[in-house]
Each structure stands twice: as structure tokens, then as C-alpha cells.
Amino acid sequence: MILVFGGTTEGRKVVQLLDGAGKKYYYSTKGDRQRLESNYAERLSGGMDAAGIVAFCREKGVGLLVDAAHPFAVQLRENIKQAAVELGVPVIRYERTYPARDTAFIWCESWEEIVDYLCEQNIRNLLALTGVQTIPRLKSYWCRHNCWFRVLDREQSLPLAEKYGFPREKLLYYEEGEGIEKLIERIRPDAIVTKESGTSGYFEEKVKAAVEKRIPVIVLKRPPVPEAFYTVRVENGFRHQLERLLPGFFPLRTGYTTGSCACAAAKAAFITLVSGTVLRNCRFVLPCGEEMELPVGLVSREEGRVTYSVVKDAGDDPDITNGCEIRATVNFNTTHELRFLPGEGVGVVTLPGLGLEIGAPAINPVPRRMMEEELRKLQSFYKISQGIDIMLTVPGGKELALKTFNPKLGIEGGISIIGTSGVVKPFSAEAFVATIRKEIQVAGALGYKHIVINSGAKSERIVRERFSELSPQAFVHYGNYIGETLKIAEEEGISRITMGIMIGKAVKLAEGHQNTHSRHVLMNRDFIITLMQESGVEETVWEKVKQITLARELWSLLPQNHPFFELLVRKCQEVCVPVFKNGSLEIILIPETSEGLLSPDSLFP
Template identity: 45%
Template sequence: MALRPIPDGPLRSGYTTGACATACTKAALLALLGQQDVREVSITLPAGPEVAFVLTQCTYNRHEAWCATLKDAGDDPDVTHGAEISCTVTLNNTGEIDFLPGPGVGIVTLPGLAVPVGEPAINPVPRQMMRAVVAEVLARFGLASGVSIRVAVAGGEALAKKTLNGRLGIVGGISILGTTGIVKPFSAEAYIASIVQGIDVALANGLTEVVINSGGRSEKLLRRLFEHLPAVSFIQYGNWIGETLEKITASPLATFTMGIMLGKAVKLAQGALNTHSNQSSWDRDWVVGLARTAGYPAERCTAIGQLTMAGNLTEVFPFAPAEAFYAELARRCHAVVGTVTGARPCRLVLMDAGENYLVYEFGFDGAADSQRSFFNPISYDSPSPA
């Protein structure tokens, strides 16, 4: 789910899976009650505008109707762009609107999400949108009836493997998402939502600490390091460190561990809470100043200016516990993190490209500047070692 390069020129917005499912629900109910083919419907999005959707398929009989559309995500690199979203509707005698599991839509298996365990992963706003169009169509036909809605996504189970659903306990398919109905190209909204949901799931499963990390490579190492923690403890922040820390700060978590690669750590230490390359870059002069503060002579500091990437700092300062440079870097990172989280105890795992790591601890003994460092490999016996 990393950001891709944003193309030049104006970008076209698209529609969420929730908006597509709502259009299919309306079309299918119109087809069922009117006993006629429906090829286009209009729905009003939560964001305000009324938009038209073309239905690619529509079948019906006296008992049920099924309609499908292709999701258009505009210019956003969404994994569901072009996917077939469909809904099957039937009337029921309960007087309620029921959401049934359909192929390609995941099932919630862990507490902590806005949807109860055992329910299809259709988020609250899409459910509200579908309920609204059902009420609209029933009123048009002068009926009072319950309606069952089964949302499906062709190939959804395979698409879900490209999302963070698995770590949220959503199995068997994708989620039906959307708060406005509109997909904004290259928006971070979906990724940040997954971070928030991930922490909520960890809390709902009784955890008091999480391990936040930048992605699959760093998480693989951290899972070995903190093998006593379950999978839901590990949250990928990508580049959105600030949003992740804000969620942690608003939560009752007792502590957290932050895994970070050397290049991102330099950006964070400089004060960047978004480490994407289009938002921040490393400043060699600033790093030279950091090295001087750590007590290094001028010739060592001058060598920093010859580096092309912050990740290559290990060429100047061997990645080892004895190097004061990394302890000072960790202190600067912690200072920036602390502007968001306050004095909450935390652990920082600094990693290099060779999968070596240094672990620094802050605040576990009540002192904001306490720290210890370890080098690969280390043993880890408890969540908060004394």
C-alpha cells in the first residue's frame, strides 16, 4: 500500500466500493419490484452530489434480482479499480435490512472494528447509504418490507491479499468502504484508516502495547524480535508516523515500540512526521551538526557530505552499540515522538539495510531520558524489561 509516484496534470476522482454497492442495491431492488431490466441509476453521495452509475449486468426473477457495475477509482492506484461490484437483493418478512455475506467480501473475525464479529465487512457509511436507497425505492412502490442485501466482489479474495485486511482480522475478501462516496486520487485516507483500525483491533483483543513499523521488511525483523506478541500487535505506519502517534496518544496503550529504518529515522529526528519523499528529505548539514553534538571530529563529520542517502551513514559510523551517533539519533527521534505522545514509555528499534538493529528504551524506569541499546541478536523476555 505504499504511495506510487503522482502523475503530472489534473487527476480524475472516482467512486468508492460503498458507492458502487449502493448503486447496485438500488438497481437490483428496482429490477425486482419493477420486473424490468435496469441499466443506469443515480444515487446521492454523502459528500452531497448526485451521480449516475452504469450497470454492466442485470438479471431478475420474481424472487430476487442481481445487478453489477465496474468500480471506477479515477486516477487513484486502488487495488479494486475495475473490479466488478454486485448486489443480490431479496425481500424478507423481518421488516429489517439485512446484510448477508457474499463472495469476495470479507468477514470480520476480530473485535475492535466498527462492524461486529461475524458480519460481512461492509462499513457503517456504505450500510447507511444502502439503507437510504432501499427506503427510497420501497416508498416509490408503496411497500413496507424487509430487504436482504448480499454484496459480492469478483476476485475479492485475491484482491484482499494486496490490502491490510488480513492483519485486521477480515478474512475471505475485501471491505466495502467509503465515507464520502468519492475516491480522491493518491489520498492517504484509506491507509490512515487501516492504521486506526489496526490499533483498535489490538486494544479490543486486550493488548497493552503495539509495535509500529514502516512496512513488510521491518516488520519481518520485528516479529522475530518480539515473538511473544500476536500478529495484531504489529501496525504498519508506512510514511504516516504523525497520524499513527496521534492514535496511540488517544488510546489507553501502556507503551509502544517503533521500528524504523535508518533513512526514515534521520528524517524523523529532523522533525518530519511524514517521511514520504515528496514530503521530506534528509539534510546533510543537519546530520553533520548531529555528529558534532555526539562528539565526532571534523574529518568524520565531513564525510557525511559525500553520502547520497541517509541509509549509507553506516559507511561513516559503523552500526554498533558503541557508536554515539546512533544513540544521539535515537534521542532526537524520541524527542520528536514525545511532542505527540508525551512521556509515555516507548522503545525505538533502529534498523540498517543489513537487518542489524539497535534497541533504545525511553521512560521505562520513570526517567524520560533513560535508554539501553542492544545489537543483533538480542534476547527479549518481557514487554517491559526492568
């Protein structure tokens, strides 16, 4: 059982993640103002001291605490820490994202330091953005100087301020997220004081106007998180720690892509090459901006060349590369360039259409970018001007590749280093479809009659721009199970579906295949040519279709508003409508360029 301390944006994120497991947990907040949308969280309101936390956890069998509370909830954090020690249970801290500390600001460790600075600098008119609870902290200043407090427009704000003896006429009310430009114009402060509240605490918005007006910004640094807490900053890190600390809470474990493994190995090899330090774990940044850590092993260290390896853990995904070793060898070159060299067990590109240079190792764009960014940062840190060679190898990769579609794609001699998110979400037909049902049931339980279904995170990011008003629970990933998703939506009473689909899946769906996984169906060039004939495409283009490797190459053969794409969407519609009989279905065809959306309405008025 899990007990979450929330009341913040981070708390909502934790709820969304935990709901995916379909199991009960507890969610505690000091008050009851935060709206919570969950089918599995049991809400607790009212503060708990350390003894109260211990008693509750023992009664309910809680084995994990999650701290997703405000970063300045110091007393609560101390209570959690004491309770965790007494109970012997771990704590995950879901931390906020913080911008880099601007050296132009005045950073203070304590309220006393802030008051000393204000007095030393003779600040006579102060705007405080630190909240009504902090009024007593600055009392020694505002008793003698002009001071304004911007506070939330809530019923309890005025009584609290008066309790602290602060003059009511100096209170400035606002709604969360509101800017301070007009306030600064009106009261013209000599300085502003705020807390390091992070991105979700609108820190950058709070200081922007002051910076533009050249008004000094004084910032109270966030309190440190106890060392014993496992700190994470985004979803993947949270799930990774949860799976490790509370095995079995999620029915299936996540894993890491070959791209993430290669990135960790390459970064570790570079660090050892430059510094001599041998690493056991290596941190790197996922495409979403999240820092992750993987165990690494030193394979060899010769003069001017270092090799590290990472054993691929795909979690509970039946990935053919699970358990294989991804090695990265790094050395310097004289070209000042960062080069990827072919290595044993990693395939070589022999056909066009993959977005990779012919003759180059089959390392997809996202893993390439991950490694480039990590090593360029290290180059700058260590002041290295030489170029870098990275050679990836996979022992047994040549044999593994024969069990994949790489030979048909023109990738010879090994596997591909792939991954768009860096994380492998467990893939099992039964479990995946069960997850789809669970997500749709959650959406229905929250009253959503319109859901947006996408194959995954990439297409969802694009479609979200069009449906920004919908909450996260209204978006469902179908993976390859389009038919199953539509059936479930019908059964659960969904009345409207918008489906985002990329062309690779669209050409399979249009032919009648409701499961588009490459294990079941491959792109049919003859079918595509038939559609082209029906939509008036010239015969010269048909011949080019016979040479394409991937369906996304069709975008380079025809303009985006060509009738072919209208026909393709219509064929998809014809396959889907008999499955989703009682509702409205819109299909949005997404260009591979990710530059915009295509739909029948927008393309063909």
C-alpha cells in the same frame, strides 16, 4: 483552456479545485470586489455579452465554460448558453445547495406573482431582502405601500436606489451574513420577501427570525438551469464532469470505491424489484451529501430477486480492484430488517478488531450506511414494510483478495467492500508527492508560514475544528508520505507545521518509517509492547496487544491520558525533527473515535 464565471462562494470552490491541476485558466466576474487567492487563475473583470464570450473563447482557445455565478444571474446565464451553442463547447453549472422548500412559505415564480400576492393579501408593511438591484421589480408595490429594502452597505447601493426612485430613508444597510432579528423588531413587517438563494446565500438565516415571529415569508423561486448544462453541486461531481468533458486537465483521474459501486448496484436492484423499471444509470448520495451517478447493468431478474452490477473504475489509481465487477442481489425477507448476507468473492470477518461482527461479510461501516440510507428512503417512498436482504458478490474476488492484506487481517474468502468518502483519488507515488509539493507551494505563495498536514479528509475534518481560522489552502494531505511532506515544507520555507495523525500511522512513524503505506510496513506488535514497557503498562495488557488486529484497538486497552500515548507522540517527534530541522513541529494524535483531539500539551500538562 477553461473560462469560469464566478464572483460567489461557489466560484471560490471552483478556483480551489482547478488550482489543484496546476494549469492556467480564466476567472471572470462582473466587478472586482471578490478577493481571489490563486496562483493559476487569470482574473477578468467586467460583464461580457454572448458575442464577447464567443470572441474571447475563440481568441484564447477555451474548450469548457464553468457557470459558478449567482443563481439569479439570469442574463449572464443566457449569454453563456448562447455562446456555448455557437462555440460548440460544454458548460458545467456549479450549483448551490438548497434546503427543501418549506410548504409554509409562499413560493412564487415571478416578481409579478409576488406583487399580486402582496396586494391581494393587503400587505401594508413589507421588508424586502432581495437586494438593491430588485428595487424596480417591486416598484408597483412600494409606490403605494410602506416598503423597506435591506441592502449591502456598499458605495453603489444608494446611487442605484435613488436612480430607481426609491426613498433613501427606507434603505436598511447591512453586512453580508448579518441577521434580521433587530430589523424585524424595529419595523415589524407584515411580511418579508426574499429569493431562493441557497445555503451559501444565507437563505435559512434570512427566514429564521420571520418564522419565529410567525411573519409570512414570500420567496421568489430560483430560475431553472438550462437543460444543456451539466449541473453539479459539490467538489466530487465537478471533478468527475471536468475529467469527462476535458480529459487531461488533471494529470490523474479520480474513481469510485467498491462501496460506491455496491451502493449504486443495490439501489438499482431495489428499484427494479419494486417498479420493474430497468436502469442504465443510478444516482446515490456520497457520505459528504453529494449526489453522484454510476452506470449500472442488469445481471438477472427472477421472481422476487434482482441482481445488478457495476464495473469498478478506480480512475488512475493503481487499485487492485480496478475493472472488477461489484454485484448486488436484492430480495425481500419477512424479518422487517435490512440484512447483509455473505456472497461469493466478498470476504468474511473471522477476527475481532475490525469494527464488524465476526461471521459477517466484510462490508465497512460507511458503505453499509450508504446502502441502508438509500434503501430505507426507497422503502418509505414505495411504502414497503417487508425487510430487505442485500447480497454482494465479486466474481474473482477470492483470488484478488490473496494479493491484499485481507488474509492477515482475518478477512477470508474475498475482498472487502470499503470507502470512507466514496471516491478514489488517484494514487501514484510520484504524482502524489508532486501534488503535495504543489499544495505547499500554493500555501507559501499565499503567505502562509503555518500549515496543517493530515493523512486525509477524515483527520482533516477533526483538526479543522481546532484551526478553524486557517483557510483551506493551509491544509495539506500527506497520505502516507510523511517524510516527503516534511522535506518539501522545509525546502519551501514553511516555519511551522501541525501534523494530525491517527494511531495506525503513528505506531509505524514512531518506529522510524516515514512512509506508512501498508505495502511498505505493517504494524509491529513487538515495538508497541516495547513502548508499553517503557511507559509502565502492566504485563497483562502486553498479552492483549499480541492479539490485536489493528492499532486502533489500543484505544480500548488504555485510557486516553496514559503516558504510553505521550511516549508514542514523542517517538514520532524524534523521527520527524531531523527531517524538518528549521521549523516548529507539533504532532496531534487523533483518537479513532473522532470525539476530540489528543496532543502532548492537552494530555500531559
